[in-house]
Amino acid sequence: MNKEELKIKLAATFTTAAFDESGQWLNMTVPAADWLQVAQLLRNFGDFPFDYLFCLTCIDWKTKLTMVYHLSAISTRDTVVVKVDLDRNNPEIESVAQIWKTANFHEREVCELFGVNFLNHPDLRLLILPDGWEGRNPMRKDFEDPVNMIKL
Amino acid sequence: MYRQSEILDRSGHDGYMVINVGPQHPATHGVLHFVITLNGETIIKLEPHIGYIHRSIEKMCESLNYRQFVYTTSRMDYLSSHINNHACCLAVEKGLELEIPPRAQIIRILMDELTRLASHQLWWGSMAMDIGALTPFFHAFREREMITDIFEDTCGTRLTMNYMVPGGVMADLHPDFQQKVKVFLKQFQEKLPEYDELVTGNIIFQNRTKGVGILSKEDAISYGVSGPTARASGVSCDVRKLYPYGVYDKLDFKEITDTGCDTWARYIVRMEEMRQSIHIIEQLIDNIPDGDFQAKTKAVLKLPKGEYYSRVETARGELGVYIVSEGGTTPYRIKFRSPGFSNLSAMETMVKGGKIGDFVAVMGSVDLVIPDIDR
């Protein structure tokens, strides 16, 4: 299935989503409030459920944060990239760890590196950063560490 | 990460014992830390704690240009450094829309497969060592040494090769390359049945691995597990077959899957993969075309604004490189989707209810490389 066909199929279900076909795969931007519902629908999507979450990450655009979910259907190999924009000062989004188990670890990583708060996450503790690390999120663009960071 | 007091608090009240496996422990092959809750010898709960070797390669890459950042990735999964480099080059080339000369294509695939062989040999030795047989490790290293020698001739280094660059490879092959690879293939094919005699056919080894560490197909997909670990659970996920890169679509090789879902199946899948890698190298070694080993590129690479994702099959699974470019000379954001990270998250499902001995066997069969998990 090419991007065009996939877009038509998905657009019928997700009316609030904005689509973008310029990239390698079909991009779909959904509002943060709808994300959990969209995720559940995608996971049980008709004859090609998107059951393989192969990449979950976040991008800091300095004005906003964007969550990026790369989803793929094992049965048909269709891939869709879901993006969710978040408020940079108070980033909050529903966790999808119950839907795709791999999200558990990836969300913990994003949480500590970008400071995104995942609601209803089963176990949102520090994964990589040392004990007692508070507040500052290293992967954000404005993170400064004069001791350990070497500017090139 | 746990504070020590937290670990102590939880032990003793419910009759369970909490032990720390790692960060320095022979079974973890690196600085990985598991907090295991035991009932007698049976594992009730397993929590991985990572980050001991986190270097934040993703953040580092944001201040390196598109030629430089490739080299940091050799330090991620140090056993498949060629393949990591390959993934990065593919992502950059996708952005630049570069055509790679056929010679470079073939060299890249050859190096990838040799790396895979070297990595699987080390895995074979260390898995046998985890299960308690110390001798196979040395036998595996005998052949692995030949591969690292081949790499040293061509790339100059033995572990972190940094050989692939955007546009091709850094230097031409060493004149002895073909001959040495053939010598290696001949010896390895002779010795592979010996590997089977020493470990595969051993009744103790089979008892230790069969039916141990079950990872069902649904769990494997849900946990995003990839590579031989997923294929042993019946998930077809070989990137070389499904999303061919390089010249993999023109090559004859099989994707090895197994429906055993256990440690034994993972062992068998990897052993068969070695044979497939030999088969791939045999097809290519006499057919290296003449020509350039590197495409002509500008001195300073600038990727157009956009997002580029490339995926390759490393020895451990699917490595994804996700580059977000703002049009500058450095990536705006880069994300490495490392296979080890997802495979690690499935560990608890595999070892729950097993014994400590099973945990070690599963650790061996999943073949985690810690710098790959931490990045």
Next chain:
Amino acid sequence: MWSLENITKSVDSWLNLQFSPTIAFLIEAVIIMVLVIGLFAFLGLVLVYMERKVSSFMQIRLGPNRVGPMGIFQTAADTLKLIVKEGFTPNNVDKFLFNLAPFIVMVVAMVVLAPFAFSKGFQIWDVNVGIFFITAVSSLGVIGILTAGWSSNNKYSLLGAMRSGAQIVSYELSAGLTILVIVMLTGSLRISDIINAQADGWWIFKGHIPAIIAFVIYIIAATAETNRAPFDMAEAESELTAGFHTEYSGMKFALFFLAEYANVFIVCAIGATLFLGGWMPLHFGENNWFNTIMDYIPGIVWFFGKAFFLIFVIMWFRWTFPRLRIDQLLNLEWKYLLPISLFNLLLATVIAITGWHF
């Protein structure tokens, strides 16, 4: 046949001539102590070197080859290193038991040596319940291991010690039952009687099928009792780092190490005594030319030759096989080896009563 018997006899009579019997006895005891300690030092040096060379042979590498010719002084250098190391006792351990444990293990290994016949008449104590004494005392060794694991205040040590306890107690049964087969065939518990009964052929040849089955089971059980791979559950370095001796260092660790090799020697010496005739040369039938030739080789050479052959077999196991899991280990004993050895004992009884053995 040249023997050490004459030397011991002449020393004994000379001492009794010079001193009163009590003093002579005490002097003999001191001589024996020195000899036993000397034997242990010798065993430690030789067996560690042998283990390294055997393992390097199996693992296609050279092994120790720097200290002295062929690296023969490697273990001496290692011992020196261990002696000069600090005898470290961690905080929060049970200090008395922690320091006692290595000595329990070591003393048990030394006491077991008493009824062994190294050569004709070269025996410390030819007691009438010799083999019973050996099995009884050698099972005390597990107390030392349990003490070490418990007092270390370390979870790995505790797990290792518990595994070791379960394992040694289980495998003692099989070992005991296989020893009973030979006792049944001989009709005596005295070591010298058992050896003399093999003057016309070793039990492994004379004893028909039961002796062969008993020998195989004995070797398996002996490997398990000495906590060596494939039954090294108590140490299991990839699971429990070092098992019961995780917290030990320096000379205290060396005692465990030495005791392990001493125990290997002891179980192999028992195997050699019971099944392969101890110091008795290879004989077939009554006086013939073959037996005469064999008699020219001294008994002590035979004894150590057989023991070291069995030690080599056990080392061979260690460097070839993967490790069993703890439940598989116990299954093997209780579900397979124990019923087989019980049945085997019955078979041996029938053979001994009817006199079907040679």
